[in-house]
Amino acid sequence: MKTNRISLEEALDLAKNADFLTLGRLAREIACKKNGKRGAYLIDRNINYTNVCSARCNFCAFYRPTVNHRESYNLTYAEIDSKIAEALEMGSRRILMQGGLHPDHTLDDYVNLVSHIKKSHPTIHVHAFSPPEIHHVAVKAGISHEETLTRLKEAGLGSMPGGGAEILVDSVRDRIMTGKCNTQTWLDVMEALHRIGLRSSATMMIGHIESWKDRIEHLDRLRSLQDKTGGFISFVPWTFQPENTAMNPQAKRNRNVKLATPYEYLRLLALSRIYLDNFDHIQVSLLTQGTKVAQIGLHFGADDLGSLLIEENVVRSAGCPQEVGLKKEKMIRIIREAGLEPYERDTFYNRV
Ligand code: SF4
Numbered sequence: 001m002k003t004n005r006i007s008l009e010e011a012l013d014l015a016k017n018a019d020f021l022t023l024g025r026l027a028r029e030i031a032c033k034k035n036g037k038r039g040a041y042l043i044d045r046n047i048n049y050t051n052v053c054s055a056r057c058n059f060c061a062f063y064r065p066t067v068n069h070r071e072s073y074n075l076t077y078a079e080i081d082s083k084i085a086e087a088l089e090m091g092s093r094r095i096l097m098q099g100g101l102h103p104d105h106t107l108d109d110y111v112n113l114v115s116h117i118k119k120s121h122p123t124i125h126v127h128a129f130s131p132p133e134i135h136h137v138a139v140k141a142g143i144s145h146e147e148t149l150t151r152l153k154e155a156g157l158g159s160m161p162g163g164g165a166e167i168l169v170d171s172v173r174d175r176i177m178t179g180k181c182n183t184q185t186w187l188d189v190m191e192a193l194h195r196i197g198l199r200s201s202a203t204m205m206i207g208h209i210e211s212w213k214d215r216i217e218h219l220d221r222l223r224s225l226q227d228k229t230g231g232f233i234s235f236v237p238w239t240f241q242p243e244n245t246a247m248n249p250q251a252k253r254n255r256n257v258k259l260a261t262p263y264e265y266l267r268l269l270a271l272s273r274i275y276l277d278n279f280d281h282i283q284v285s286l287l288t289q290g291t292k293v294a295q296i297g298l299h300f301g302a303d304d305l306g307s308l309l310i311e312e313n314v315v316r317s318a319g320c321p322q323e324v325g326l327k328k329e330k331m332i333r334i335i336r337e338a339g340l341e342p343y344e345r346d347t348f349y350n351r352v
Pocket of ligand 1: 053054055056057060061062063099100101132180
């Protein structure tokens with residue numbers, strides 16, 4: 001346990017009272033100490049294998065509630081193979097694969113899918129699923145998270161994205177979602193994943209009904225788990241995108257929803273760099289913030305712009321206007337023009 005780190009109370013004070021540019025400068029100094037003046041990016045493709053979901057998240061515009069819904073889908077192996085082949089052609093080395101909590105999907109379906117992908121495309125890194133998906137199939141199989149994850153690891157799972165975290169405070173989760181795992185389960189799945197030697201990212205969705213205290217509690221839970229396992233690769237905060245969701249603040253019933261401004265996002269980004277002293281990397285969400293804020297984010301503690309995103313469906317369903325499928329040259333230019341040295345990375349931040 002580090003002793004000179006800031007406390008939850010100090011972080012809350014900084015969040016509310018610190019001068020904006022001072023916060024950014026402090027975060028930037030830490031980022032430079034950890035990673036030099038470098039900005040990372042990677043090439044990957046999001047594959048959302050199904051949009052059928054038994055959970056009800058008020059912030060989600062992607063899911064369809066039943067298999068029979070006219071807009072529901074479940075990708076076939078052939079469709080997934082063709083998406084991976086396209087991604088490989090575009091220089092991608094990994095896929096990020098997630099989907100809804102399909103009521104009929106079992107652990108065997110997940111295992112067979114990963115195994116099929118690794119047999120058809122042995123070089124692709126499978127960065128897939130999330131704690132809610134793992135919990136969903138583990139409960140159905142009647143086995144532990146660790147046994148579930150071990151079977152997926154044996155099939156070829158390479159690492160896990162940090163999806164489904166939103167805000168790791170149950171009083172918030174209970175108001176914005178039903179049928180999805182709670183805070184402790186999210187943390188338990190991540191701990192089990194790290195215990196079997198796989199690593200993951202961690203995320204946070206801000207700009208809805210959460211307070212600064214909730215955000216810092218979320219960071220604190222991640223920091224504590226990282227002290228224990230060291231299994232988190234990076235932290236990625238992003239902002240709620242309201243269009244087509246049940247939490248759109250334009251509806252009268254959602255007067256309590258406060259979308260995050262770029263100013264607030266950057267404060268949180270800087271604060272996360274300061275608070276998460278045991279995380280090596282912080283990613284600014286290019287997808288939800290766009291190029292201009294992302295460039296500033298590289299001066300507010302972030303050292304990574306994430307993916308070119310050959311395909312993305314979840315955040316775009318909620319009206320996110322940002323460009324996907326950026327050209328590699330443009331990504332390099334965005335980082336270089338922010339004054340950093342760009343480098344293409346793999347999942348574990350090795351230069352490729
Ligand atoms: S966020 Fe995920 S778990 Fe929640 S409704 Fe959407 S697809 Fe389902």
